[in-house]
Amino acid sequence: MTTSPSSENTRSRPRRALLLACVLALCAPLTGSAPAVADPGAPGSWVWPGGVARVVRPYEQPPTPYEAGHRGIDIAVAADEIVAPADGVVAFRGVVVDRPLITIDHGSGLVSTLEPVESELNPGDAVPQGQAVGTLATGGHTAEGLLHLGARLDGEYINPLALLGAAERPVLLPCCS
Numbered sequence: 001m002t003t004s005p006s007s008e009n010t011r012s013r014p015r016r017a018l019l020l021a022c023v024l025a026l027c028a029p030l031t032g033s034a035p036a037v038a039d040p041g042a043p044g045s046w047v048w049p050g051g052v053a054r055v056v057r058p059y060e061q062p063p064t065p066y067e068a069g070h071r072g073i074d075i076a077v078a079a080d081e082i083v084a085p086a087d088g089v090v091a092f093r094g095v096v097v098d099r100p101l102i103t104i105d106h107g108s109g110l111v112s113t114l115e116p117v118e119s120e121l122n123p124g125d126a127v128p129q130g131q132a133v134g135t136l137a138t139g140g141h142t143a144e145g146l147l148h149l150g151a152r153l154d155g156e157y158i159n160p161l162a163l164l165g166a167a168e169r170p171v172l173l174p175c176c177s
Contacts, residue, residue: 044165046085047130049114050077050147055166059159071157072113072150074143080136082117082147084127085163086110093119099140102133109154114147116140 053075062069088104091111095101101115104127119134127133142148151160 042163044163046112046160046163046165047083048075048077048164049082049085049133049149050075050136051079053077053147055161056143056146059161061157061159065156069157072148073160074146074148076145077136077147081132082114082134082136083130084133085112085149085160086129088112088127090119090121090123090125090127090133092123093121097140100134100137101140104133111152112160113150113152115150116142117147 055073056076057070057074059073060070062071084104086104086106088106090102091105092101092103096115099116100118101113102117102119102121103111103113105111114133116137116139117134118137121127121133136145136147138144140148149160151158151163
């Protein structure tokens with residue numbers, strides 16, 4: 001199956017916007033000014049969903065979409081109350097296999113999933129950044145007391161640390177000595 005150039009351009013717009021936001025965020029310390037961030041997909045635009053947290057298990061990009069990896073981060077949270085990392089709309093709330101979870105659609109193809117989280121919210125409910133969406137529960141692959149945060153952009157998993165502003169920034173090395 002082939003795709004037309006126009007459909008490829010439509011699908012790549014959110015990626016280009018995220019890439020541009022990453023570049024601007026990385027350049028801000030060099031220029032002395034930070035760009036205004038309203039895009040929920042911009043680096044550093046999310047808040048930690050359980051307060052200041054410590055990453056217990058990092059994101060591990062699988063070699064292919066079908067191989068083993070860790071498609072999110074497991075974090076030791078500071079509070080049992082879990083909040084929306086960014087503005088969005090509840091897309092799903094329920095139990096999958098053995099764990100309760102909530103998925104929030106942040107627009108522009110960006111979706112977050114928080115698990116295990118018990119919630120009274122329903123699909124379609126709007127949630128502003130920082131609003132409580134549920135409480136930390138048990139179940140799933142995380143150890144008790146840990147929260148798994150996953151993020152997808154256009155259906156592909158991405159490292160949520162970039163959105164939290166906690167991803168390591170690249171360091172430019174001198175070239176051509």
